[in-house]
Amino acid sequence: MSQWSQVQQLEIKFLEQVDQFYDDNFPMEIRHLLAPWIESQDWEAAANNEAMAMILLQNLIIQVDEQLDRVSQEKNLLLIHNLKRVRKLLQGKYHGNPMHIAVIISNCLREERRILAAASMPVQGPLEKSLQNSVVSERQRNVEHKVSAIKTSAQMTDQDVKYLEDLQEEFDFRYKTIQSLEQNDKNSALIKQEMLALQAMLNTLDYKRKEVLSKIGRVIHEIDVLMSNMLTEELLDWKRRQQIACIGGPLHGGLDQLQNCFTLLAESLFQVRRQLEKLDELLSRLTYDGDPIPVQRPQLLEKVNFLLYNLFRNSFVVERQPCMPTHPQRPMVLKTLIQFTVKLRLLIKLPELNYQIRVKATIDNNRRFVLCGTHVKAMNMDESANGSLSVEFRHLQPKEMKTSAGSKGNEGPHMVTEELHSISFETQVCLYGLTINLETSSLPVVMISNVSQLPNAWASIIWYNLSTNDPQNLSFFNNPPTATLSQLLEVLSWQFSSYVGRGLNSEQLNMLAEKLTGQQVSYNDYQLSWAKFCKEHLPGKSFTFWVWLEAILDLIKKHILPLWIDGYIMGFVSKEKERILLKDKIPGTFLLRFSESNLGGITFTWVDQRENGDVTFHSVEPYNKGRLSALPFADILRDYKVIMADNVPENPLKYLYPDIPKDKAFGKHYSCQPNEVSKPSDGGEKGYVPSVFIPVSKILSDSTEPHSPSDLLPMSPSVYAVLREHLSPTAIESAVS
Secondary structure, eight states: OOOOHHTTTTHHHHHHHHHTTTTTTOHHHHHHHHHHHHTTTTTTHHOOOHHHHHHHHHHHHHHHHHHHHHHHHHOOHHHHHHHHHHHHHHHHHHHTOOOHHHHHHHHHHHHHHHHOOOOSSSSHHHHHHHOOHHHHHHHHHHHHHHHHHHHHHHHHHHHHHHHHHHHHHOOOOHHHHHTSSSHHTTTSHHHHHHHHHHHHHHHHHHHHHHHHHHHHHHHHHHHHHOOOOOIHHHHHHHHHHHHHHTOOOOOOOOHHHHHHHHHHHHHHHHHHHHHOOOOOHHHHOOOOOOOOOHHHHHHHHHHHHHHHHHHHHHEEEEEEEETTTOOOTTEEEEESSSOOEEEEEEEEOGGGTTTTTTTEEEEOSSSSSEEOOOOEEESSSSSSSTTTTEEEEEEEEEEBBTTSSSBBOOHHHHHTTTEEEEEEEEEEETTTEEEEEEEEOOSSSESSSSGGGGHHHHHHHHHHHHHOOOOOOTTGGSSSEEEEEEHHHHHHHHHHHHHHSOOOOOOHHHHHHHHHHHSOOTTTOOOOOOHHTTBBBTTTSSSBBHHHHHHHHHHHHIIHHHHTTTHHHHHHHOOOHHHHHHHHHHTEEEEEEEESSTTTTEEEEEEOOOTOOHHHHHEOOOOOOHHHHHHHHHHHHHOOOEEETTTBBBBBOOOOTEEEHHHHHGGGSSSSSOOOOOOOOGGGGGOOOOOOOOEEEEOOOOOOOOOOOOOOOOOHHHHHHHHHHHHHHHHHHHHOO
């Protein structure tokens, strides 16, 4: 079943989550119509390879054209209209930046996998639950409503200022008219009456000036309250969601909504500033005793400028954290002399700022590392598909400086992978007479000098972003805090859903919890130390828990990914538990689990029954990546043979736990269907007999465990057939031994 088919079968609450990340950047109708083709492409690789991304974009447009031809014949007017719109979008928006559509589609597929994994969990994890808090959603709506109301108030105040200006012009005209009269004329009754009218008009002017200043003051106060409370909380929540997304959690949306709020507030503040400038102009033409403008205007202007400074400073954010294109799912781990990308955005989107803001990137000031490559670029609205004011650095490289002794700094794996650094960015905004210096920084990054250090470096990134929402605690690992086991297990499940397409269920997480703690514990209140997670060796082993888990992730990704995604690998189950599961099953029932003693190994255990009725269990020596590189795991399960004493070789694997016929579970993953056994005379290419690898184990009659299985033996089907025809089972056993 395709991933999209699984998505369509989700409950409505999960479908609503899917609906949130499909928009005009990548319409859902294209995802639906082209589901098999989209899922068969490597969008993740294309997101970091411009040539590959361009080819995929062109092929995507071809696929849309084919669908357009099909629906044109069916005369489906609505679908024809939508597909033409999508085609125009793909050609216009992404032609100059094809990697952007690859990033979008890769993120959508990843988020679908995460939601599918979440849907298979009995309960929502504590971290994800906190990110989807209904109170947060309500606050988002309140912020948008208040920003809209503030914008309306500022516009209405514009009308009041215009009325005040018109009133003052009329007063000025009538006053000057009287002033131009002869002295004799000024004593007339009519003029005296006009003077009284002017006095009344001046009173009205005074009242309107006070009213306008009061309205401006209220707008400023509303902006101040909104910025100090709800908007600040929204921004902090977005930054926390970004942290969680970086370690495999739900994709963080909401930046476009924040940009809209920031931009509207900036426009409102600049509008108020112009209103205050207009009042200053009116003041220069007319003032009087008790005039409120010279008293209140300076204070209001100072407050407006203060709010603008703060608004701009908060609006300068790292939209996409530093990441090496070669490891897109391991952000914030940077290797020396390897390029990384990072993207920044100014949430105040004003046309006047396009190409006017130059951003400079630097690394933290310990002088151990420097940044090479283009580290100064201008923000613009042209590179982003959504037209945001942003800048993306694509060619930065960290370089380690030599020490005074001429050698490089300590590159030991523990020191490097627990030492945090920060990529800093600075710029200056000059607008309408204001000059504002802006600074922001990435989340802490870990520098490595060798790719072998990446697993431990990634563990540091996980622990930091799980344990704190402080964006700049570079001394965090001087005394790393504990983490709640329930939250850590949730993040570990995200590693599987984001990296290998399927998260962990509660039974698998239970096994990991026992592995971490050595006992059955309550998830909610157990605190786990950093040392237990990543530094201390597992009991009786020469490796840590994290190294063991990372090796399993690597094994799945490179060798058994389709089987894992299908859910046929139980994986995380102890030897004791597997025997409990298998003991009452039909002989030949087996399950697949990851080795607890070998790094990056997978084994299978099957149940058998002796003649006296006793149940026995057999576990094959774990297969590692070296052996799986020679033969696909599905083919191993299909062709695996066991030679029992005085018996012919046979495949003992019949049913995948609990009762799924083996070929039904794995048949679609076989590299080819087993051929009829050929005879030596049949010949193969250039007269050679075709050969295949057949995995064989030998089990002694008095043993409940298989003897150490041989390596994958090169035995052709024809040779195997001849052996069976001419040799006894005992002779075959001796030959294999």
